[in-house]
Amino acid sequence: MEYPEQRLAGRTVIVTGGGYGIGRAYAHRVAAEGARVVVAEIDGDAGERVAKEIAAEGYEAFAVETDVADETSVNHMVDASLGAFGRIDVLINNAAMFTKVAVEHTTLEGLTFEHFEKVLRVNVLGTWLCSRAVIPDMRKRSYGKIINISSGTVFKGAGGTMLQYVTSKSALLGFTRSLARTVGPDGIRVNCVAPGGTMTDDINTPEKEQAMFERARSERAIVKVETPEDLVGIISFLSSADSDFITGQTILVDGGAFMH
Ligand SMILES: NC(=O)c1ccc[n+]([C@@H]2O[C@H](COP(=O)([O-])OP(=O)(O)OC[C@H]3O[C@@H](n4cnc5c(N)ncnc54)[C@H](O)[C@@H]3O)[C@@H](O)[C@H]2O)c1
Structure with missing residues (x-):
């Protein structure tokens, strides 16, 4: 798709976990809107692949193998x-332990201290480490945008197996x-996007799609299976001057499954 407005022209955007799934879609979209993209991904080959896909479309991207928890x-x-x-x-x-680097679905009794700690290290401390590392450069220009990726599950809870x-x-x-209050005076905006249950290429099976559609029918105001394409618009907006x-x-992007 063409985006003649190019509202991200001149901006460098880092997408962590951009090698697969929803992060890959974010990387493609911001590139198509004019951004220079860094695909920061623990799976170096996957990151390279996405950077090459973007370059093949005529946009600018490069990959850097990154473990956000390290x-x-x-740095x-x-x-x-x-x-x-x-x-x-x-x-x-965007990087998180979720599907590719899997969160274990366990019973309450089966959940180990080590696994819980690992999930917190990647999903929470990794987000903090990446934010802390980019802030000095953003401060130099008194401008920047940090977008954290949460999940619609936090508003509803997700029984038993996904506590961590x-x-x-x-x-x-x-x-x-x-963080928004801490770095607001430096011109840095910090927002969060909470996707609903989203079908990515990596988890797509007809059975899964059917189950997600049934759940959408019972929960969502907009009854459809959520895909990464439903999420890229808000990422583009929050990356742009339009959201300054x-x-x-x-911002919960789940077709109205939960309203707050
Ligand atoms: N798919 C959904 O239903 C859904 C719903 C709500 C929120 N989310 C969130 O959206 C984001 C993307 O989800 P997804 O479905 O594409 O999951 P995914 O598992 O396919 O993608 C996560 C990406 O992060 C990378 N990654 C994992 N650990 C890393 C680390 N330590 N350092 C760098 N990269 C690392 C993975 O390799 C992968 O590319 C995640 O933060 C997830 O929690 C997803």
């Missing part, structure tokens, strides 16, 4: 981004609000 790796991500593009305008904190995941995603709401007076907010 300080040295995150390298920032150095490599600045080396390639000279500035960082937008950080999309929902806990981690809930933390991002408070993190978003507190919005900060500290969490």
Whole structure:
């Protein structure tokens, strides 16, 4: 699709976890709107693949293998981004333990301390580490955008098997609000997007799609299976100057399954 407005022209956008799923769709969309994209992904080959796809469409992107839960790796991500593009305008904190790096579905009794801790390290501390690392460059221009990715599950809870995941995603709401107040005076906007249950290529099976449609029918005001394409618009908006007076907010994009 063509975006003649090019509202992200001149902006460098880092998408963590951009090698698969919804993050890959974010990377493609912001590139198509004129951004130079850094695909920061723990699976180096997947990151390279997405950067090549974007380049093949005539847009600018490069990949940097990154573990968001590792300080040295995150610092390298920032150095490599600045080396390639000279500035960082937008950080999309999308990487998480979820499908590709899997969250274990366990019973309450089966959930181990080690697994819970690992999920918090990646999903919460990883978001903090990446944010902390990009803020100095954003401060230089008194401008920047940080977008954290939570989940609609935090508003409803998600019985039994995903306690550690929902806990981690809930933390991002408070993190978003507190960081927004901390760096607002520096011109840095911090917002959060909470997707509803979303069908990605990686988890798509006819049975799963049918189950998601049935759930949508019972829960959503807009009855359809959510896909990454339903989420890219809000990411583009929050990355752009059009949202410059919005900060500290969490926007639920789930077709009206939960209303707040
Ligand atoms: N798909 C859904 O139903 C849904 C719903 C709500 C929220 N979300 C959130 O949206 C985001 C993307 O979800 P998805 O469905 O594409 O999941 P996914 O598992 O396919 O994508 C997550 C990406 O993060 C990468 N990653 C994992 N650990 C990493 C690390 N330590 N460092 C760097 N990269 C790492 C993975 O390799 C993968 O590319 C996640 O934050 C997820 O929690 C997804």
